[in-house]
Amino acid sequence: MSVRTRFAPSPTGPLHMGGVRTALYAYLFARRHKGQFILRIEDTDRNRYVPGAEEYIIESLKWCGILPDEGVGFGGIHTPYRQSERKEQGVYADFSKRLMDAGHAYYAFDTPEELEVERKKAESLGNPAWQYDAASRPSMRNSLNMTDGEVSDLLQKNTPHVIRLKVESGRTIAFNDMVRGDVSFDSSLVDDKVLIKADGMPTYHLAHIVDDILMEVTHAIRGEEWLPSAPAHILIYEYLGIAQPKYAHLPLLLKPEGNGKLSKRDGDRLGFPVFPLEWKDPASGEVSSGYREKGYYPEAFVNMLAMLGWNDGTEQELFSMDELIERFDFERVHKAGARFDPEKAKWFNEQWLRKQSDTTLGGNLALQAEVVFGAEQHIVSKAYCTGAVRLLKDRVQFEGEFLEKGRYLFETPAEYDEKVVAKRWNPTAKQFVESFIPVLESAAEFRAEPLKSSFEHHAAASGLKPGDVLQLFRVIVSGQGSGVDLFGMVELLGRTEVINRIQRALLQLPSC
RNA sequence: GGCCCGUUCGUCUAGGGGUCUAGGACAUCUCCCUUUCACGGAGGAAACACGGGUUCGAUUCCCGUACGGGCUACCA
Numbered sequence: 064m065s066v067r068t069r070f071a072p073s074p075t076g077p078l079h080m081g082g083v084r085t086a087l088y089a090y091l092f093a094r095r096h097k098g099q100f101i102l103r104i105e106d107t108d109r110n111r112y113v114p115g116a117e118e119y120i121i122e123s124l125k126w127c128g129i130l131p132d133e134g135v136g137f138g139g140i141h142t143p144y145r146q147s148e149r150k151e152q153g154v155y156a157d158f159s160k161r162l163m164d165a166g167h168a169y170y171a172f173d174t175p176e177e178l179e180v181e182r183k184k185a186e187s188l189g190n191p192a193w194q195y196d197a198a199s200r201p202s203m204r205n206s207l208n209m210t211d212g213e214v215s216d217l218l219q220k221n222t223p224h225v226i227r228l229k230v231e232s233g234r235t236i237a238f239n240d241m242v243r244g245d246v247s248f249d250s251s252l253v254d255d256k257v258l259i260k261a262d263g264m265p266t267y268h269l270a271h272i273v274d275d276i277l278m279e280v281t282h283a284i285r286g287e288e289w290l291p292s293a294p295a296h297i298l299i300y301e302y303l304g305i306a307q308p309k310y311a312h313l314p315l316l317l318k319p320e321g322n323g324k325l326s327k328r329d330g331d332r333l334g335f336p337v338f339p340l341e342w343k344d345p346a347s348g349e350v351s352s353g354y355r356e357k358g359y360y361p362e363a364f365v366n367m368l369a370m371l372g373w374n375d376g377t378e379q380e381l382f383s384m385d386e387l388i389e390r391f392d393f394e395r396v397h398k399a400g401a402r403f404d405p406e407k408a409k410w411f412n413e414q415w416l417r418k419q420s421d422t423t424l425g426g427n428l429a430l431q432a433e434v435v436f437g438a439e440q441h442i443v444s445k446a447y448c449t450g451a452v453r454l455l456k457d458r459v460q461f462e463g464e465f466l467e468k469g470r471y472l473f474e475t476p477a478e479y480d481e482k483v484v485a486k487r488w489n490p491t492a493k494q495f496v497e498s499f500i501p502v503l504e505s506a507a508e509f510r511a512e513p514l515k516s517s518f519e520h521h522a523a524a525s526g527l528k529p530g531d532v533l534q535l536f537r538v539i540v541s542g543q544g545s546g547v548d549l550f551g552m553v554e555l556l557g558r559t560e561v562i563n564r565i566q567r568a569l570l571q572l573p574s575c
Numbered sequence: 576g577g578c579c580c581g582u583u584c585g586u587c588u589a590g591g592g593g594u595c596u597a598g599g600a601c602a603u604c605u606c607c608c609u610u611u612c613a614c615g616g617a618g619g620a621a622a623c624a625c626g627g628g629u630u631c632g633a634u635u636c637c638c639g640u641a642c643g644g645g646c647u648a649c650c651a
Binding site: 071072073075105107108110111171173174175178189190191192193194223224225227240243246247248249252253254257259260261262264266267268271286287288289290291292293294312314315317319320322323324370371372373374376377378380397398399400401402403404406407408409410411455456457458459468483515529530532533534536537543544545546547548549550 | 576577578579580581582585586587588589590598599600601602609610611612613614615643644645646647648649650651
């Protein structure tokens with residue numbers, strides 16, 4: 064049987080980067096084993112449904128290159144892939160009936176208010192966690208404690224009720240988790256989970272199992288938050304007489320600083336995205352930033368996520384999706400939660416940026432430049448922008464930084480670094496700069512190396528050391544005291560522009 | 576509180592009884608390169624939570640404690 068994994072998010076808002084990582088691992092595992100990866104939407108909670116969330120999830124996965132073989136928006140033969148629609152087909156009711164008929168589930172007529180009363184009562188007795196289980200079940204209003212007549216009477220009157228799993232007490236439920244190894248629980252501590260809610264919708268516990276069975280999922284890969292309910296799930300499989308899938312409970316992503324798991328708040332507070340794509344909350348209008356909009360490459364984002372809790376055992380850190388597929392294994396997933404480091408995330412992007420060719424980056428930069436400076440100028444040509452990229456490439460982490468960090472390659476400076484001017488601008492220097500113009504005009508080759516030599520010769524001829532005027536010259540050309548390779552910049556700007564800039568500086572700088 | 580999971584440099588991690596004077600990466604510091612700033616190169620500081628066992632020998636195995644995380648809904 065081929066490996067089949069799924070990612071089954073709830074459309075309750077934007078997809079958290081931790082969720083993306085879970086999807087990624089499930090995807091990698093499926094691909095690694097030549098199996099299929101499914102996207103299923105778990106929308107059984109009508110109260111938490113957020114419009115647009117489903118589209119957001121799909122778009123996020125596409126952006127990341129985590130492409131499902133089947134699922135909402137991706138086709139497949141196990142349709143529908145949305146639980147609300149599957150409910151219409153009656154699949155959940157069928158399975159709950161099977162459990163009920165076998166005596167492993169029962170009707171419970173207790174209202175939420177009554178349950179709340181029980182909890183309060185227990186709390187006042189010093190028990191902070193009352194639960195509906197083998198111990199409390201005999202004193203509750205459920206079909207186990209009623210005659211068939213009473214039950215059918217209540218059902219006939221449409222009395223609100225749920226269906227609960229009848230968990231046997233006193234058993235040890237053990238299983239082998241692909242990342243954690245052997246794990247075991249005492250079934251006495253597992254509560255009688257609600258299988259079907261009063262509104263007729265299945266809960267996650269029932270729905271995911273029914274769907275995993277029907278969709279032939281072989282490996283259930285999910286977050287660590289599901290580990291405590293895994294024994295209930297295993298019991299359901301057992302009661303159904305169907306083999307359980309292999310489980311992998313992944314460690315969670317933790318806040319960069321402080322305690323707890325990574326949340327939306329941390330992103331706002333520390334200034335990094337927690338979502339793959341930008342998200343605008345439809346209710347509040349609040350906008351949360353996304354990795355895509357921040358300028359991250361999807362490859363870098365995926366690479367970074369993959370390394371947060373997994374490594375291939377070597378010292379390699381840069382992986383393409385194909386390499387990840389080739390090497391990924393749950394045995395090498397770290398068991399403890401991983402604290403997210405925004406700085407390292409940027410580093411991954413920097414590394415991926417350097418892998419891009421100069422011409423690719425130049426083309427992208429040309430597009431950006433055209434938006435800012437308009438078309439029809441040589442500075443927005445691909446050739447010019449590629450030249451700019453060569454000068455700037457190893458000083459940026461994001462493509463969006465080319466323009467801001469290399470502004471002077473596109474615009475004549477309006478201001479000049481005051482400190483350098485104060486220190487270096489004097490009659491001698493001025494005379495030198497003025498007299499350098501003819502040198503530039505007559506330069507046979509307007510290229511970095513020869514220009515640098517003639518600059519040095521000219522300085523020497525003027526009785527100056529290059530150091531006396533180099534930085535000043537840089538400020539005159541770019542306005543800034545530091546930046547890209549000086550003569551590389553001069554070459555790129557070209558003869559006309561450089562001379563223009565010098566003449567302009569001569570007018571702008573204070574007389575001396 | 577209860578249950579479950581976890582615990583190596585500030586962070587992500589390698590390590591699976593002797594090879595550990597514990598390796599790499601990010602961040603940080605110093606130096607070199609350089610006209611500057613970056614990049615790059617070299618180097619530094621920096622960790623096995625604690626206590627018991629087991630063993631000739633524990634970072635590696637077991638137990639306990641501490642700490643961290645998750646769960647404890649008719650949410651997923």
